[in-house]
Amino acid sequence: MTAILTHDFAASAGLDPFAGSAVPRCLVVDDEPRLRQILVRVMRADGFVVDEASNGFEALAQMEAHPSTLILTDIEMPQMDGFALLRELRVRWPDAAVMMISGNGDVQTAVSCLSVGALDYLTKPFHLDEVRARITSVLERRRLVLENREYQTRLEQKVQAQARRIEQQFLGGVQALAEALEAKDPYTHGHSVRVSQYGTAIARRLELPPNVIRAVTLGGRLHDIGKIGVREEILSKPARLTTEEYAHVMTHMTVGWKILSAMVVDQPELLNIVRYHHERMDGAGLPDGVKGADIPLEARIVSVADSFDAMTSGRRYRDDGGKQLPEALKELRRCAGTQFDPDCVNAFVDAFQSGDVTLLARVDLQQ
Numbered sequence: 002m003t004a005i006l007t008h009d010f011a012a013s014a015g016l017d018p019f020a021g022s023a024v025p026r027c028l029v030v031d032d033e034p035r036l037r038q039i040l041v042r043v044m045r046a047d048g049f050v051v052d053e054a055s056n057g058f059e060a061l062a063q064m065e066a067h068p069s070t071l072i073l074t075d076i077e078m079p080q081m082d083g084f085a086l087l088r089e090l091r092v093r094w095p096d097a098a099v100m101m102i103s104g105n106g107d108v109q110t111a112v113s114c115l116s117v118g119a120l121d122y123l124t125k126p127f128h129l130d131e132v133r134a135r136i137t138s139v140l141e142r143r144r145l146v147l148e149n150r151e152y153q154t155r156l157e158q159k160v161q162a163q164a165r166r167i168e169q170q171f172l173g174g175v176q177a178l179a180e181a182l183e184a185k186d187p188y189t190h191g192h193s194v195r196v197s198q199y200g201t202a203i204a205r206r207l208e209l210p211p212n213v214i215r216a217v218t219l220g221g222r223l224h225d226i227g228k229i230g231v232r233e234e235i236l237s238k239p240a241r242l243t244t245e246e247y248a249h250v251m252t253h254m255t256v257g258w259k260i261l262s263a264m265v266v267d268q269p270e271l272l273n274i275v276r277y278h279h280e281r282m283d284g285a286g287l288p289d290g291v292k293g294a295d296i297p298l299e300a301r302i303v304s305v306a307d308s309f310d311a312m313t314s315g316r317r318y319r320d321d322g323g324k325q326l327p328e329a330l331k332e333l334r335r336c337a338g339t340q341f342d343p344d345c346v347n348a349f350v351d352a353f354q355s356g357d358v359t360l361l362a363r364v365d366l367q368q
């Protein structure tokens with residue numbers, strides 16, 4: 002007698018979600034005890050641990066207790082028939098191999114079974130050698146399906162990893178560009194690095210998930226990337242900007258968002274930071290005038306960090322040498338609720354008080 006458990010089947014155990022134990026399990030479902038016993042004996046002789054059930058309900062209870070790799074089920078049974086059982090099995094144990102057995106040999110029944118997801122169909126009366134051969138083939142097919150799926154999953158993971166690498170390289174290039182742009186101007190030199198560090202301190206203080214903290218860290222570095230689209234003479238203009246010039250500078254959020262959204266697909270928080278970091282809680286910000294909690298949290302965080310850095314090292318305050326820390330924090334508190342998210346301001350003040358973050362010095366390029 003040839004064993005059904007071929008070497009190939011054993012080899013597939015590594016892919017087998019049912020392979021909790023070394024011995025594979027089979028469930029025989031038939032309301033005729035004599036026929037059921039014959040199949041149980043055959044399967045046991047071929048090395049399976051065998052459970053049995055006399056209808057669909059019993060079979061589902063057996064599957065819940067001990068999921069089987071292979072299910073041989075009669076079609077015509079009382080209470081819950083083989084079709085209903087097959088449908089339930091496909092939903093709850095989609096990797097189980099199901100072979101239908103019927104006293105009715107018509108083609109329509111076979112087609113129905115296979116279209117619902119049975120791997121094979123056997124008609125009574127059957128020869129035991131035929132049963133064995135068909136089971137071997139069913140298990141082989143199941144092994145190939147699982148292998149194929151495993152291959153596809155690995156391929157998808159590889160493609161995703163590759164896409165992430167390309168995105169990282171793109172962001173690295175963009176970051177270098179942003180820094181090169183800032184480095185030309187003593188008032189903005191190091192601005193993105195400082196905003197990134199201040200923002201990260203706020204996000205940590207708010208105990209946000211690691212992926213959001215990472216987005217704030219990177220978003221701080223890239224938030225003003227759209228300034229590469231702003232005319233240089235305006236960016237470095239020492240005098241107050243005209244209304245037109247100011248409007249031109251304030252296109253940098255949408256310009257940056259457009260640049261990044263062409264390449265960044267997996268990091269919506271990063272895009273939010275670039276687009277919404279000049280929005281205000283009262284809705285009077287730019288570019289979309291969104292209000293309060295409609296402004297993404299990561300952008301509300303960067304808004305606080307960005308304005309704080311502008312107060313302590315920006316061009317606007319060059320005459321008084323930058324606002325000192327208490328004065329800048331006071332200003333943030335004053336504007337909490339209208340311009341800034343009060344929770345972000347509180348988190349920032351706490352981070353300073355606890356020493357999690359300190360005032361970062363402006364890089365001096367005057368020499």
Ligand SMILES: [Fe+2]
Nearest residue numbers: 224225278279
């Ligand atoms: Fe900005």
Ligand SMILES: [Fe+2]
Nearest residue numbers: 192224225307
């Ligand atoms: Fe900024």
